[in-house]
Amino acid sequence: MRGKTDPKVLVAGAGPVGLSTALTLKERNIPIEIVERDDRPGTHSYALALHPRTLDRMRHWGVADKLEAFSVPVRKLVFCDHEQPRYSLDLTQVPGQESGLLVVGQDHLETALLGPLEAAGVPIRWSHRLAGLKQTEDGVELELERLMEGMSGYAMARLEWQVDKEVSGHASYVVGADGHFSMVRRKLGIEFPKVASTQSFAVFEFKTNFQHHNEARIVIGDEGVSVLWPLPGGYCRWGFEIAEAAAEQYSRDKDRLFMQVGSQGYHVLEAEMLEEMIRHRAPWFDGSIGSFRWRMIVRFEKRLAERFGDGRIWLAGDAGHLTGPVGMQSMNIGIGEGEALAHILADLVEGKGDGKGLQQYSEQREREWKALMGLSMRLKERSGTEPFLGSNADRILKSLPASLDSLPAFAKALKLELESC
Ligand SMILES: Cc1cc2nc3c(=O)[nH]c(=O)nc-3n(C[C@H](O)[C@H](O)[C@H](O)COP(=O)(O)OP(=O)(O)OC[C@H]3O[C@@H](n4cnc5c(N)ncnc54)[C@H](O)[C@@H]3O)c2cc1C
Structure with missing residues (x-):
């Protein structure tokens, strides 16, 4: 990674934000490299709706067609209380939102975004963790660790990632799109304070015959917010906000290999609890509850980085902000951040920018997130x-x-x- 083939920009993290950042840089013909500590793209739906602006970007990158087979369009948001639907917002009538939302799992999105990068020969180092970085006058010195599966030495042997090799490198700039526990953010010493209270959700994806009419339903009541998304193939996702105590064991880590289909002994994930929550919070839901595809509890903290970077190292996506899941803001706004940052860095690499663009990027990120989180x-x-x-x-x-x-x-x-x- 050292010498003539040094990337101008190293992107840490091959989540939706890192991949979008890389695609924009590639379009600008900037030499890049992606490092991802996992050995493959995500394998779950996670964030599953694309905003119209994100969909435009997918069309621009030529990947929208690939998403179609795995997607459901959503044209209405129906706000409900615990008794009935109360207000239907027709997105096609909202200026700028006419194309509605496209429900597509994050796993399909990540796979689709990888297509044009691989076709263009962009180097992606899977199973490589960015472990250290230091700014110098002309760039950033990098420490990478190559990971491989090994067995732990505990009484009960289990597979875990071990460092197989250490690699050093150099890049002119680094984008930290390395998610909520961003190593890049921590190495820069950037505070990531909690700015609002944490929400926890019990999430169920199951087969159903519910007639969704291309609507997503948002239920607001005493227990919090619940959301119903139609999924392709006759599935749906229900997410019910639950008390923090029921969720404290869980983290937001992406478990890429482990398919959680059972309730794992957590009462709130049992089928009877789902029935109970539907009876109480959404009695209008008359769909069947068929086979479960995925059940889990996930905590959504609300955090905002005190700044989005320094010098030659900048953040985008969950590395800089965390918010609740219902509006699918984190991933969609994050993709826009990656694109904006990529253009600023491309200008700098081409000798066009003066560095003020990066400061403005950081300020704009703060302005946008404070508004969306209801702080400003x-x-x-x-x-x-x-x-x-x-x-x-x-x-x-x-x-x-x-x-x-x-x-x-x-x-x-x-x-x-x-x-x-
Ligand atoms: C279970 C679950 C359910 C979710 N549901 C919703 C939802 O309903 N609505 C919603 O809006 N959002 C949801 N999210 C959040 C959504 O997935 C994130 O907002 C989105 O993934 C952010 O994208 P990102 O690219 O910024 O970060 P990530 O997708 O987290 O990608 C970061 C990448 O960086 C890699 N990485 C981390 N550290 C390093 C390192 N040191 N070196 C190299 N690579 C590294 C990680 O392996 C990962 O692939 C959910 C998340 C989870 C885990």
Whole structure:
């Protein structure tokens, strides 16, 4: 990795944000390399809806067609209470949102994004962990660890990743798209404080005959927010917000090889609990509960990096922000961050930028996330607001598939007022 073939930009992390960053850099003909500590792309749906702007990017990169076979379009968001649907938002009528959302699992998205990168011969080092980095005058010195599967020496042997080889390298710039426990962010010493309370969800994906009519349903009630997404192949995903105590054992780690299909002894993941939650929170759900494909509990902390980088090392995606799952904001906004950052770095590599672009990038990230997390903006009732929306305006803000740019159009369509706070 040293010498003539040094990448100009090293992207750490082959999640959706790292891959999108890499695609943009590749389009700009910037020599890049991706390092990913796992040995393959993700194997679960995780974040599963693409916002219209993300879908435009997929079309631009020529991967939208590949996603179609694994997707369901969503044209309406239906807000419900614990008794019935209360308000239906037709996305096709919201300026900028006309194409609606595309529900497609993150695993399919990551695989599709890899296609053009592999076709263009972009080097991707799977099973390589970025372990250290140091800024110098002309770039960043890198320490990578090649990982391989080995057996632990415990009484009960189990497979675990072990360092097989250490590699050093150099790049002009580094993008840390290495997820919520970002090594890049930690090495830069950037604080990642909690900015709002954690939400935990019990998530169930199962076969159903529910007629979804291309709608996603968001249920708001005393126990929190629940969300129903239609999935391709006659499946659906229900996510129910649950008390923190039931979730504390779980982390947000992507378990790429382990398919969790059982309840793992957690009462809240038993089929009877799902039936109970549906009976109580969504009695209108008349679909069958067929075979489970995936069940899990996942915690969503709300964190925001105090800045998005320094010098030659910058962050994008979950490395810089964490928020709740309902509006699918983390991944979609993260993909936009990767694209924006890639253009700024490409300009610098081409000798066009002056470095101010990076500072502005960091400030814009802070502005956008503070608004979406309800820290600097809020929605409130105005004349003509449907009472259910008015009394839940703060939770609706965090559940919208919105960005800072599209918030005013969503507010108008919902007859809510958007104001600074
Ligand atoms: C179980 C689960 C369910 C989720 N559900 C939702 C949802 O319903 N809605 C929603 O909006 N979001 C959801 N998310 C969050 C969503 O998956 C993330 O927002 C999205 O993946 C962020 O993309 P990213 O590329 O920034 O980070 P990631 O997808 O986390 O990718 C980071 C990559 O970096 C790699 N990496 C980490 N450290 C290193 C290192 N030192 N060197 C090299 N590589 C490294 C990781 O292996 C990983 O592949 C869910 C996440 C999980 C785990």
